[in-house]
Amino acid sequence: MGDAAPGWGLPYWVAATYLVASALCFIAYAVDKSAAKAKRRRTPERTLLLLGLACGWPGAVLAQQWLRHKSSKASFRWKFWGTVALNVAALAAVGYAVPAR
Template identity: 55%
Template sequence: MNRRIFSSRPPKRNRLTPSIFITLIFIAIFAAMLYRHDLPLWLGGLYLLMSLLTFISYARDKRAAERGQWRTSEIMLQLQALLCGWPGALLARQWLRHKSSKVSFSLVLWLMVLLNLAGLIAIVVQYFPIPLN
C-alpha cells in the first residue's frame, strides 16, 4: 500500500489561515531586513535551515504515526519551533495536516512562536539597531 505523508483529505484551496498569514508576513519583513542589510545573512540562513529541518521532522512524524512506528516527541518538535523553526512548523501543520487539531500542542507551539519572536526582537534591538532614516 502506497501511503503518502500528506492527508487524504482534499486541501482547502484559496484559504489563507492565520498560521500561513503570520508566516508570510514574517518572511516578507525578514527578507526585507536581510535585503537592507539590517540583519546578518547567517540569521536568515538559520531560520531557513531550522524551518526546513522542522518541516521534515513533522513529515517524518506523520509518516511514523501512519505506520505505527516510533514517533518524534512533542518536546522535540516544540524545541525545533523555538529554535527558529516555527515558520516550518506552521507550514507543516497546515500542509501536512499534522498536529493541527491537538489544542494543547497548538497552545505550546504558539508560545514557542512568541518566545522566539521576543528573542529575535531583543537580539535585533541590542546588536543590530535599525536606523530610522
C-alpha cells in the first residue's frame, strides 16, 4: 500500500509526474502570456498542446483561468480539450492495467 496513491491505486510517480508537468505547463503559459503582452516571440500553440498532453493539462487549466491566457480562442480550446481527453484515456488505461492492491 505504501507505493500507491490513496484511493486511486496508481503509483505515486504518476501523481508526481502530473504535479511536475503541470507546474512546467503553467510556467510555459505564463511565459507565453508575458511574451504576448510585450509583443515578443511567442511559444507555439503546438508546444503548449504537447505540454498539456504530456500530463501538464491541470496546470494549463489553472493558467487559462488565473492568467486568462488561451481561454477564448475556440480553435485552441477544441484542440486543448482533445489532448486532455487523450491524456485521461491513457491514465485510465494505466489505472486499469495496474493490479489492484
